[in-house]
Amino acid sequence: MSDIKYLPGKEPHPSEHRLIFKNIDREGWDTSIDTYIADGGYEQLKKAITMEPSAITNEVKASGLRGRGGAGFPTGVKWGFIPPNNTKPVYLICNADESEPGTFKDRYILHQDPHQLIEGMVISAFAVGAKVAFIYIREEFPEAALTIERAIEEARAKSLVGKDILGSGFDLEIWVHRGAAAYICGEETGLIESLEGKRPYPRIKPPYFPAALGLYMAPTIVNNVESLCHVKHIIEMGGAEYAKLGVERNTGTRILCVSGDVKNPGYYEVQVGKVTMGELLNDICGGPKDGRSFKAVIPGGSSSKILRCEEVFKIGKGEDAKDLAFWDIQMDFDTLAACGTMAGSGGVIVLDDSRKMSWVLNNINHFYAHESCGQCTPCREGNGWMKKISDRIVNGLAAPEDIQTLEDVAYQIDGKTICAFGEASSWPVEAIISKFRDELTAETSEDNQRLSKEQLQREAYLTK
Amino acid sequence: MMSPEERQEIEHEIACYPYKQAVCVDALKILQKHRGWVSDEAVKEVAEILEMSPSEVDSVATFYNLIYRQPTGRHVIHVCDSISCWVMGCGSICEHLKKRLGINMGETTPDGRFTLLPIVCLGACDKAPAMMVGKTTHENLTPETIDALLEKLP
Ligand SMILES: NC(=O)C1=CN([C@@H]2O[C@H](COP(=O)(O)OP(=O)(O)OC[C@H]3O[C@@H](n4cnc5c(N)ncnc54)[C@H](O)[C@@H]3O)[C@@H](O)[C@H]2O)C=CC1
Ligand SMILES: Cc1cc2nc3c(=O)[nH]c(=O)nc-3n(C[C@H](O)[C@H](O)[C@H](O)COP(=O)(O)O)c2cc1C
Ligand code: SF4
Ligand code: FES
Numbered sequence: 159m160s161d162i163k164y165l166p167g168k169e170p171h172p173s174e175h176r177l178i179f180k181n182i183d184r185e186g187w188d189t190s191i192d193t194y195i196a197d198g199g200y201e202q203l204k205k206a207i208t209m210e211p212s213a214i215t216n217e218v219k220a221s222g223l224r225g226r227g228g229a230g231f232p233t234g235v236k237w238g239f240i241p242p243n244n245t246k247p248v249y250l251i252c253n254a255d256e257s258e259p260g261t262f263k264d265r266y267i268l269h270q271d272p273h274q275l276i277e278g279m280v281i282s283a284f285a286v287g288a289k290v291a292f293i294y295i296r297e298e299f300p301e302a303a304l305t306i307e308r309a310i311e312e313a314r315a316k317s318l319v320g321k322d323i324l325g326s327g328f329d330l331e332i333w334v335h336r337g338a339a340a341y342i343c344g345e346e347t348g349l350i351e352s353l354e355g356k357r358p359y360p361r362i363k364p365p366y367f368p369a370a371l372g373l374y375m376a377p378t379i380v381n382n383v384e385s386l387c388h389v390k391h392i393i394e395m396g397g398a399e400y401a402k403l404g405v406e407r408n409t410g411t412r413i414l415c416v417s418g419d420v421k422n423p424g425y426y427e428v429q430v431g432k433v434t435m436g437e438l439l440n441d442i443c444g445g446p447k448d449g450r451s452f453k454a455v456i457p458g459g460s461s462s463k464i465l466r467c468e469e470v471f472k473i474g475k476g477e478d479a480k481d482l483a484f485w486d487i488q489m490d491f492d493t494l495a496a497c498g499t500m501a502g503s504g505g506v507i508v509l510d511d512s513r514k515m516s517w518v519l520n521n522i523n524h525f526y527a528h529e530s531c532g533q534c535t536p537c538r539e540g541n542g543w544m545k546k547i548s549d550r551i552v553n554g555l556a557a558p559e560d561i562q563t564l565e566d567v568a569y570q571i572d573g574k575t576i577c578a579f580g581e582a583s584s585w586p587v588e589a590i591i592s593k594f595r596d597e598l599t600a601e602t603s604e605d606n607q608r609l610s611k612e613q614l615q616r617e618a619y620l621t622k
Numbered sequence: 623m624m625s626p627e628e629r630q631e632i633e634h635e636i637a638c639y640p641y642k643q644a645v646c647v648d649a650l651k652i653l654q655k656h657r658g659w660v661s662d663e664a665v666k667e668v669a670e671i672l673e674m675s676p677s678e679v680d681s682v683a684t685f686y687n688l689i690y691r692q693p694t695g696r697h698v699i700h701v702c703d704s705i706s707c708w709v710m711g712c713g714s715i716c717e718h719l720k721k722r723l724g725i726n727m728g729e730t731t732p733d734g735r736f737t738l739l740p741i742v743c744l745g746a747c748d749k750a751p752a753m754m755v756g757k758t759t760h761e762n763l764t765p766e767t768i769d770a771l772l773e774k775l776p
Contacts (some may be wrong), residue, residue, distance in 0.1 A: 338686035355644035417747035
């Protein structure tokens, strides 16, 4: 990789390890298939197509790859969930709905390296036995859709997509499907409903895990853009070799999207767990803006629980328990989970000492209240209500007990809904309240009107 | 009435899917492309061609942020107001736009040139604040770059 040159000012940070983003901002790079092939592109497809499909799945299992869409579920294991005696067609869907606030990695792949995704998809489709694949691209990414469509045509012309790929007898059609802008279309079962032309109401899992009952009730593998790109590199390196990147159970590389109050926001592809929060924020991102200090970080997209910079976490149980300071958190799935939050979509949102938590809370509440699909009552009503309460807080109209009401509402949503949007919307509230209760309470006043039980019920009811 | 061109585009989509209903969102987007927005009439027309009920079509049409059920200006300006853009000052960007255009969020200028609407995260958070005008996302916004951009739009 040392011979690769990047555009001036866009060079990767020395701590980065680029696989997926190798070609992003690369000098002399463009999205054409000739450029991609001249750089060794589609060689892994040529190799994969001579393998047994189950052998590819085994490599992906051995690699330890965990889904980069947010949940971190092992990709190879998911592929293995297709019922063995299945007689229906199998579908592959690439989830390019990227809409978790703070996440922007997939857009760069679609814009600058479409063939990497296509190669990853053809290999994955071959492994799971899909003859039809969809790329679900959010409506806000029209340029990405165009770039991908052009790339698919180029690949088709070279027999890399379509009938009898490279003379192997394997057929694969890839269709680009555009959404019409709704966050819930990123939830895999909502996405599938949307693809079927319906209102994107998520389905209940189980039984509707897509791998068993997905698009048109047939087995469907839904994977994130970045996850599918990794498959190509797993074939190239071999699963065992790939698993040497990163740390145990958290293998490979992943792209961290840093935004907000830092000197150098941007995308940084690092080995999973090999970089700590302190290294990321202070060394890679250049520290806080001048005259400011860091206050808190939302580590995995807006739905993950916020972390205070002075927090110390108890990791492990019993004898092995040890303290871990915020700055020493390794950026991997398990460590962030042990700290009570999640690695999520990789969107690291940084807040400095100029930010009031009530405003952060209110901004997040507005987002979720707007984007709830409205199917389950706790989510639909609860998010509207939380928005109303946080509006009262930022407008200086809240009484101290409102904070308790807000917390109660969040716990009434958490775990009681059809899809994970319930958690995505209540976790930020639970965390901001438990970690900044004093700050929030200081913005309320005993003098403000305390709502009677009746008024509260009314408010809960009239949430719009 | 659906124009022959609109009908043809919808028929083309229908041919790509296993059943007609799957084309619902695409059909709405096709009519919106030609007419600027989706009227009640358009909802009925889509329902008819896809053999759905108008209320089924409307439940899809009203769900999505980028299907307009009201007339819009020639250019729809969507300002991202999600967390990273908010941190980077989308509030003052909105204020600037409101002042310059003389309208509030959700309104259209009297000359029918611009509609101003909020939108959720555009996936451009590293270059916040961001907004989308028509099909193009503009990043690292400042009042100056916004003014320059608006000048260029007919
Ligand atoms: N990238 C983005 O823009 C966004 C990402 N997210 C992330 O999404 C995550 C939640 O996603 P979910 O899909 O609800 O998580 P999940 O844990 O239900 O599923 C993860 C994946 O594993 C599969 N899976 C899990 N158990 C399975 C089983 N027993 N059989 C078959 N398949 C199984 C699911 O089908 C899915 O593909 C959150 O953690 C959040 O971080 C949320 C919003 C936006
Ligand atoms: C509300 C909600 C929104 C989601 N949005 C996205 C998204 O935009 N992109 C994505 O890849 N996954 C998203 N997910 C996660 C998907 O449901 C699913 O887990 C993922 O696409 C699986 O791919 P992976 O295993 O490769 O991560 C979302 C989940 C929820 C609950
Ligand atoms: S949890 Fe919310 S977003 Fe998910 S299905 Fe229920 S109402 Fe819809
Ligand atoms: S928060 Fe505005 S683009 Fe992501």
